[in-house]
Amino acid sequence: MDTGPAGPAAAGPPSHRPFGGDAVPVTTAHLADACVRAGVPVRCVPLHPVTPGTRLAGRVLPARHAGSVDVFLEAIDGARPGDVLVVDNAGRRDEACVGDLVVLEAQAAGLAGLVVWGLHRDTADIRAIGLPVLSLGALPTGPLRLDARPPGALASATVGEWTVGPDDVVVGDDDGALFLPAGRADELLAVAASVRDTERRQADRIRAGEPLRAQLGLGAFVAARAARPGLTFREHLRAVGGAIEE
Secondary structure, three states, X not given: OOOOOOOHHHOOOHHHOHHHHOOOOOOHHHHHHHHHHHOOOOEEEOOEEOOOOOOEEEEEEEEEOOOOOHHHHHHHHOOOOOOEEEEEXXXXXXXXXXXXXXXXXXXXXXXXXXXXXXXXXXXXXXXXXXXXXXXXXXXXXXXXXXXXXXXXXXXXXXXXXXXXXXXXEEEXXXXXXXXXXXXXXXXXXXXXXXXXXXXXXXXXXXXXXOOHHHHOOHHHHHHHHHHOOOOOHHHHHHHHOOOOOO
16 A cells, blocks of 8 residues: 655555555455454544555554653654554543654654554654554644553554454555454455455446446345345345445
8 A cells, every 4th residue: 555655654565564565456445344354353443644645554553652752763663664563542531642753763774654542743744754644633832741561562453343453454545443362464455455346347348338236136136135134234235245234
């Protein structure tokens, strides 16, 4: 997946980058559908890119924030090129935990971006840096606290209801962030590409004048459901090769 403007964030050995180091030509929506098809839990959170339209993908580099940037600097110091710094600030909305200097440091170290379960600040400067950052939003003030550092602050991060770590890959775009088990990332990418291709064909046919209702056999489904009330539309879609719901 694209990681924004060319620069240090695009560097790094292929073995340290997701999906074999290739660009990810699918969206988080495609990958979420792939998870459903493959029986993999759909672990996603509603975050937003600081610069709309940017995408990121990389191995999870976790860091639990306690009020100071030192945990980010330590995480970055042990990072591999292509990693994504995943910041756990418990979803707090009373402080911004990431600013332009941390983003610039991450870029200089070759990271692919940041995913922040919390808020950021220095929006204009972060956009100028060009490294993809996803967060819950922006706020001018930084932390006004300094808590005790939690155990395992660099071992895992909790993002929404999910606990993730270096065995996970994170993919992010305008729809949010999605976490995938690294060991199944290539498999899920292949399924997602199939979903994408099916949807593109369906879209082309709609533009050519063939309604989606006709493509998916809505009439046949309604008739079959009348005879078999337990039939679901998803079962019908699997039979006809539709990809609209998964």
